[in-house]
Structure formats: C-alpha cells, structure tokens
Amino acid sequence: MICTSLTRAAKKILVQQFKSKYFSVTCSRTTSSFTYVPDTASPEHGETTRMNLFQSVTSALDISLANDPSAVIFGEDVAFGGVFRCTVGLKDKYGNERVFNSPLSEQGIVAFGIGLAAAGSTAIAEIQFADYIFPAFDQIRNEAAMFRFRSGNLFDVGKLTIRSPCGAVGHGALYHSQMVEAFFAHMPGIKVVIPRGPIEAKGLLLSCIRDDNPCIFFEPKILYRAAIEEVPTGDYSIPLSEAEVLIEARHLIVRKLCLYFQSVSKTGKVVIAHEAPLTMGFSAEMAAVIQNECFLNLEAPIQRVCGYDTPFSCVHEPFFLPDKWRCFEAVKKLVSF
Amino acid sequence: MSLIRPLAFLFRTRNLHKRHQSLLYRYIHNSEVSYSSTHKVSSTSFEDKPEFPGSRSQYVHKLEFLHPEILQGIPVYRVMNRNGKIIESDQDPQLTKDTVLKMYKDMTLLNTMDRVLYESQRQGRISFYMTNYGEEGTHIGSASALDPRDLIFGQYREAGVLMWRGFTLDQFMNQCYGNHLDFGKGRQMPVHYGSKKLNFVTISSPLATQMPQAAGAAYAFKVQKKGLCVVCYFGEGAASEGDAHAAFNFAAVLDCPIIFFCRNNGYAISTPTKDQYKGDGIAARGPGYGMITVRVDGNDVFAVHNATKHARDICVSQNRPVLIEAMTYRIGHHSTSDDSSVYRSVDEVSYWDKQDNPITRLRHYMENQGYWDDEMEKEWKVESRKMVMKAFAAAEPRKKPNPEYLFTDVYDKVPPHLQEQLKEMKKHVQQYKEHYPLEQHEKMS
Numbered sequence: 001m002i003c004t005s006l007t008r009a010a011k012k013i014l015v016q017q018f019k020s021k022y023f024s025v026t027c028s029r030t031t032s033s034f035t036y037v038p039d040t041a042s043p044e045h046g047e048t049t050r051m052n053l054f055q056s057v058t059s060a061l062d063i064s065l066a067n068d069p070s071a072v073i074f075g076e077d078v079a080f081g082g083v084f085r086c087t088v089g090l091k092d093k094y095g096n097e098r099v100f101n102s103p104l105s106e107q108g109i110v111a112f113g114i115g116l117a118a119a120g121s122t123a124i125a126e127i128q129f130a131d132y133i134f135p136a137f138d139q140i141r142n143e144a145a146m147f148r149f150r151s152g153n154l155f156d157v158g159k160l161t162i163r164s165p166c167g168a169v170g171h172g173a174l175y176h177s178q179m180v181e182a183f184f185a186h187m188p189g190i191k192v193v194i195p196r197g198p199i200e201a202k203g204l205l206l207s208c209i210r211d212d213n214p215c216i217f218f219e220p221k222i223l224y225r226a227a228i229e230e231v232p233t234g235d236y237s238i239p240l241s242e243a244e245v246l247i248e249a250r251h252l253i254v255r256k257l258c259l260y261f262q263s264v265s266k267t268g269k270v271v272i273a274h275e276a277p278l279t280m281g282f283s284a285e286m287a288a289v290i291q292n293e294c295f296l297n298l299e300a301p302i303q304r305v306c307g308y309d310t311p312f313s314c315v316h317e318p319f320f321l322p323d324k325w326r327c328f329e330a331v332k333k334l335v336s337f
Numbered sequence: 338m339s340l341i342r343p344l345a346f347l348f349r350t351r352n353l354h355k356r357h358q359s360l361l362y363r364y365i366h367n368s369e370v371s372y373s374s375t376h377k378v379s380s381t382s383f384e385d386k387p388e389f390p391g392s393r394s395q396y397v398h399k400l401e402f403l404h405p406e407i408l409q410g411i412p413v414y415r416v417m418n419r420n421g422k423i424i425e426s427d428q429d430p431q432l433t434k435d436t437v438l439k440m441y442k443d444m445t446l447l448n449t450m451d452r453v454l455y456e457s458q459r460q461g462r463i464s465f466y467m468t469n470y471g472e473e474g475t476h477i478g479s480a481s482a483l484d485p486r487d488l489i490f491g492q493y494r495e496a497g498v499l500m501w502r503g504f505t506l507d508q509f510m511n512q513c514y515g516n517h518l519d520f521g522k523g524r525q526m527p528v529h530y531g532s533k534k535l536n537f538v539t540i541s542s543p544l545a546t547q548m549p550q551a552a553g554a555a556y557a558f559k560v561q562k563k564g565l566c567v568v569c570y571f572g573e574g575a576a577s578e579g580d581a582h583a584a585f586n587f588a589a590v591l592d593c594p595i596i597f598f599c600r601n602n603g604y605a606i607s608t609p610t611k612d613q614y615k616g617d618g619i620a621a622r623g624p625g626y627g628m629i630t631v632r633v634d635g636n637d638v639f640a641v642h643n644a645t646k647h648a649r650d651i652c653v654s655q656n657r658p659v660l661i662e663a664m665t666y667r668i669g670h671h672s673t674s675d676d677s678s679v680y681r682s683v684d685e686v687s688y689w690d691k692q693d694n695p696i697t698r699l700r701h702y703m704e705n706q707g708y709w710d711d712e713m714e715k716e717w718k719v720e721s722r723k724m725v726m727k728a729f730a731a732a733e734p735r736k737k738p739n740p741e742y743l744f745t746d747v748y749d750k751v752p753p754h755l756q757e758q759l760k761e762m763k764k765h766v767q768q769y770k771e772h773y774p775l776e777q778h779e780k781m782s
Contacts, residue, residue, distance in 0.1 A: 108549045108583030115553020142543045151539035152522040153746045212749040
C-alpha cells in the first residue's frame with residue numbers, strides 16, 4: 001500500500017511548468033533538476049520554525065523518543081548523528097541504550113527491529129541508503145509484512161518503522177540514487193510512505209512511527225538540505241493513505257482517499273512520473289487502476305514519465321531522470337491528443 | 338559448580354608443535370604471553386604494543402598462520418551415561434521425582450503424537466508434518482530450565498518446548514488441521530505453532546530469520562529491565578544463513594540477554610554436516626563473536642537442563658548472549674516430504690534410535706531411581722495414545738476457519754482496497770458456490 005502520492009514531486013514540477021518564472025532555459029545540471037517551492041503548514045499545528053528536511057526528521061524522532069519511553073533508534077552510524085545528520089543530538093539527549101549504532105548488516109538491522117517490535121518496543125531502524133535495503137528484503141517481505149497475518153494476530157510488529165534515504169542526488173550513481181518503492185508496494189502487510197518536503201516528512205514520519213503496522217519511510221535525500229520551509233515545532237501528524245492535490249491556487253490543499261479518481265474524472269488526462277525505472281514501476285499499478293476506474297473519463301492514453309529501464313548511471317543522470325522537460329513533453333502530448 | 342568452563346579448553350592442544358602452542362596461547366589470552374623454553378624471542382618484540390583499534394593483541398615476528406586443524410574439538414558436556422547413570426555426582430541437577438516424571442511423560446507424549454500425526458499425513462489427512470524423533474531431550478531439557486515467561490523463538494522442530502509449557506494436544510492438532518480453533522486461523526502449514534500465552538513466537542518457514550529477531554527482542558527485554566531472557570532455537574543448517582551471523586554479532590555487540598540454542602542433528606534435509614561447515618561445528622563460532630559458549634550431549638536431558646539453566650543465569654545477570662550447541666541425531670525423516678533412506682543408511686539411523694536415544698536414557702535413569710517400571714511404561718503407552726487419538730479425532734472434523742479470514746490481519750485494520758477484494762471474493766464465491774469447499778468452512782457473514 002503506497003500511502004502518499006508518489007507523483008507529488010512530479011505534480012509539483014508540473015505546477016511549476018505553468019509558472020513562467022520557473023520556466024528558465026538555463027541549464028545547470030550539476031545540482032538538481034527541480035526547484036523546491038516551500039509549503040505552508042496548517043495553522044492548527046501551531047508555532048513553526050525554519051527547518052530543512054533532515055531537521056524535520058530529527059524533530060519527529062525527538063518527539064517520538066520523548067513521548068514513548070519504549071522507542072529506540074538504531075542503524076549504521078546513527079549514534080554520532082547519522083551520515084545525513086538526521087539523528088544529531090538524540091544520543092546525548094536520550095542515552096546510548098535508546099540511540100545506538102548497529103553492526104554493519106542490513107538484514108540484522110531490520111530483523112533486530114522486528115524483534116524489538118514483537119517484544120513491545122517502538123523500533124525505528126535506519127537503512128543508510130535505500131539502495132542497501134535489499135539484504136533485508138527477506139526480513140521485510142517474509143517476516144515483517146506477514147508477522148501479524150501468519151500468527152492469527154497473536155504477534156505483530158506494528159511498532160516497527162524503517163527509515164531510509166532514497167532517490168537521485170546528482171552524482172549518486174548506481175547505489176546512492178535508487179527509488180525502490182515498487183518492490184515494497186508489492187508486499188501485502190507493509191506501508192510505504194514518501195514525503196515531498198519538511199512539513200510532510202515530520203507529520204508522515206510521526207504517523208508511521210505510531211501506525212500499528214510496519215512502515216517503510218523513504219526520505220528523498222536531495223531534499224535533506226535543499227527543501228527548507230516553516231515546519232511546526234510541536235507534535236502533529238499527517239494521515240497515511242491519503243493523497244494531496246497541489247493546484248495552481250497555491251493554498252488550496254485537499255486530502256481525500258479516492259483523490260486520483262476524482263482528479264482524473266475531472267481532467268480526463270493523466271501523467272504519472274517517478275524516478276524509478278518504467279517497467280513494473282509503481283506508475284504501472286496506478287495506470288492500471290485509473291484505467292479500470294476512470295475508463296469512460298479518459299480522453300487520452302495515460303502517460304508514464306519514468307526513469308529508463310537501466311541501472312542508475314553516474315554521469316548520465318541528467319539524461320536518466322524524468323525531469324521537467326520530459327514531463328512537459330508528456331503534458332504537450334496529452335494536450336494535443 | 339561451574340558448567341561453563343573457561344574458554345581455554347577450546348584450545349587444548351594435542352601433540353602440538355611448541356611454537357604453535359605459544360602462538361595459540363597468545364592468540365587466546367592476548368595479554369600475558371607464555372613462551373616455550375626452546376623458543377627465543379627478540380628482546381624488542383613486546384616493547385611496543387599494537388595500537389590498532391580493531392583488535393587487542395601483541396606483535397609477533399615470525400609468520401605463523403592459525404590453523405584450525407590444530408585445535409581440539411570443543412568437548413561435549415554430559416551428565417549421565419547411556420545407561421542413565423550420573424557420571425559426576427556434583428553435576429546431578431537433583432530434580433524432583435515429579436519434574437523427572439513430567440520430563441519423561443512430555444518426551445514420550447510428543448513421540449506418540451509424532452507417530453500419529455506422521456501416519457495421518459501418510460494417509461493424506463493432514464498436508465504436512467515434521468517429527469521430533471531423537472531430539473526430544475533438547476526440547477524438554479532446555480524448556481525445563483527456563484522461566485515460563487522467557488520468550489521463545491523457534492525454527493520448527495521444537496514442539497517439545499511448547500508441550501513442556503502446556504500447549505495442549507488439542508492445540509497441536511488444531512494447528513495441523515488448520516481448523517477454526519487454530520490460533521493461526523489456518524493460514525500456515527502444519528507444525529508452524531505459536532502461543533502468545535506461552536510466550537512462544539509463531540514459527541515461520543524461512544530459516545534463521547528468527548535469530549536476529551530474537552536478539553532484538555532480547556534487547557527490548559534488557560531495556561525494559563524484565564529480568565527475563567530470550568531463547569532462540571535453530572538447526573546447524575540454518576546456522577549457515579546470513580541471518581545467523583547477524584544474530585550472533587548483534588547479540589554480542591549489543592549485550593543482549595539471549596540463549597542461542599543450536600540443535601546439531603547431523604543433517605539439513607539430505608546435507609550432512611561435512612557439506613555444511615568445515616570448522617568445529619557451531620559452538621566453535623561462538624568465541625569468534627565474543628560469546629560464552631558450551632557444547633552439550635543433546636541426548637542427555639540433564640546435561641541440556643544444566644547448561645540451559647546456567648546460560649540463563651549468565652544472560653539475566655550479565656546481559657550477555659550464550660551459545661549452546663546440543664549434539665544430537667535426527668532419527669526421523671526431515672519431513673513427510675522426505676525419504677531419508679536415499680541419503681543415509683538404515684543402520685546409522687537404527688544405531689541412534691536404539692543405542693543413544695534421549696527417551697531411553699531418561700527411562701534408564703528413572704528405573705535406576707525406582708521411579709518407573711515396565712508396568713508403568715505399558716500403562717502410560719496406552720494412556721498417552723488414547724489422549725492423542727482423542728485430540729486427533731476431535732480436531733479432524735472441525736470446520737475450517739471462515740474464508741473471510743483470508744483478508745484480516747494483513748494490516749491491523751482491513752484497508753479499503755482489501756475490503757473491496759473481500760467483497761469481490763464473497764460475491765464470486767456466492768455465484769460459483771458449487772466449485773468451492775464452502776461446507777468445510779465456517780459460514781461467511
């Protein structure tokens with residue numbers, strides 16, 4: 001179950017397409033292929049402060065450790081603050097029994113988290129890069145995802161959350177760039193969540209940690225420092241399994257369950273974009289479902305703008321990514337269909 | 338009484354070249370260095386100590402590899418001989434007569450249940466089964482030494498642990514039949530037992546996955562200051578999985594109160610241990626991870642009991658993992674899908690069944706003590722068989738669970754897309770009801 005819109009980032013880009021001020025022809029490929037537009041927090045979530053995405057993750061983790069004495073954070077290099085600074089200060093604040101380094105073994109990390117959760121602790125495990133989650137694939141797929149089902153609900157690992165940086169970063173090549181959500185979207189029993197900015201990251205991560213199901217939370221690492229906005233300092237959560245529409249009218253935010261279908265029924269045309277390779281990417285599932293639900297409303301073939309079916313190459317990144325120009329081309333195709 | 342002896346015994350050497358001996362000694366103790374009288378060492382050799390962060394040892398100035406062949410195998414701890422006679426009286430656990438009787442009755446009841454369920458699979462009445470023949474002593478010996486609140490993670494050949502804790506014959510049968518009384522709601526293959534009440538985490542098929550999970554659970558126990566430990570059972574074949582390595586290392590590094598209990602029964606399906614590992618079994622790996630380790634005679638229920646009891650004390654008082662390797666022999670086939678005569682001789686199996694069997698050995702002990710005789714044996718055989726057959730007959734006709742349970746417990750709540758699929762299934766089955774075994778199941782809503 002993919003809980004947040006994988007297309008949000010792409011939609012954001014699309015929205016930007018229509019704003020001529022972002023429609024620049026200068027080509028600066030060395031940094032990133034997008035411009036982050038800060039979001040605005042809901043006023044009901046209280047006081048805010050300027051945070052980037054890694055800081056908002058730290059804030060969510062801090063709140064979790066403070067409110068839940070059973071919560072522990074562990075993974076490779078998390079004790080000194082993490083290679084992306086997401087756990088800075090937490091060990092000093094909560095002690096090394098609650099924030100600790102693990103040996104370098106992804107299957108061990110996830111399994112250890114499963115055990116903690118099965119024994120009643122809130123386990124927040126970190127996999128250093130999503131690219132390195134595959135050694136733990138068996139533990140996630142055959143164990144975490146099925147723990148409740150196979151035991152008839154005698155045991156569960158609902159208190160497990162796995163956090164992991166994901167996505168292109170400009171120069172990450174094969175093993176520091178991957179988007180791997182589709183592998184996990186095919187696993188009944190797991191929730192997969194991906195935020196698009198600091199406000200969402202904190203609210204969704206808190207929801208994952210508190211959700212009574214094992215969750216994988218993928219953090220787009222390109223946004224760790226690049227995405228900065230006013231984030232509520234207090235405790236708040238953003239519900240899982242709900243999509244969000246970003247429309248030209250900037251402050252209008254709507255959340256509904258069947259949002260895709262409503263949106264497609266209205267527009268009749270769809271572009272789905274993700275960084276992960278095209279074939280069997282999550283867009284295939286979305287396209288199939290939309291086609292099934294909105295057949296009579298569709299006015300053009302669903303467009304999928306994705307990474308190519310190749311490994312992620314270092315110097316070829318600008319040509320691999322489904323950037324705004326490729327998305328723009330897909331939109332043009334739809335408009336003129 | 339010290340059952341867990343210093344690790345030095347590991348490295349007791351036989352006809353070993355003196356230089357090797359001193360190298361080994363240094364390797365083990367890595368502080369005080371002893372030299373053989375014939376071996377001259379340059380005066381500067383230990384003036385500076387290695388400062389590498391990755392080890393704690395001394396320099397040497399001759400190239401010498403550490404050859405595993407020169408190490409004598411870790412000895413097998415034993416309390417009673419094959420005739421049920423206690424060898425060293427100070428090692429006698431001095432269990433009460435009632436405890437010994439329960440041990441024996443649980444081992445033989447498990448054996449009787451195994452025979453009935455094995456046969457029932459042969460007749461196609463249950464889909465699959467795995468017996469525990471020859472390994473009953475490892476189950477009962479260890480289970481009897483634990484606190485019933487200690488959490489168990491098993492592999493699949495540890496039904497005796499559940500039996501010791503009070504899992505009933507009905508509950509075993511219900512699981513194997515996947516009927517509506519099965520705690521697992523009929524979702525898993527037979528012998529994948531679990532019990533929340535008895536602190537026995539539900540079995541799953543993927544091997545060794547439970548091992549690092551058990552370490553995590555033990556860490557949770559430590560943080561929660563429960564004063565309990567976690568026990569993780571696994572076979573010597575499963576110990577080859579990457580998860581076993583992760584488990585040993587995590588447990589040691591993170592100071593987890595866990596007993597790793599290896600059932601080394603000589604085979605992983607058809608694979609003999611010589612194709613499984615080259616070292617001295619599983620126990621020899623323990624010190625490599627910094628784990629306190631012992632090897633026991635798995636057919637000696639008292640040896641297993643003593644070792645487990647002591648290991649538990651270490652876990653709980655020191656927050657350290659302990660590795661126990663119980664040497665035994667898988668007398669039965671791997672499972673009902675296996676014919677072991679294809680890869681091992683009948684004579685070999687018969688030797689262990691007749692000459693070195695945990696049940697027989699305990700019976701000898703009981704007879705020596707005057708706790709048991711032929712008459713009692715005869716009566717118990719009849720009675721236990723009756724009990725098993727009664728549970729068996731009751732479980733067989735019970736309805737299978739409601740088909741709707743296919744969709745529950747995937748998540749804590751049934752999410753909308755699964756509610757949709759459930760609705761679809763019900764509608765479809767209604768339409769084509771003559772093609773589905775609805776009469777075998779509880780009624781759908």
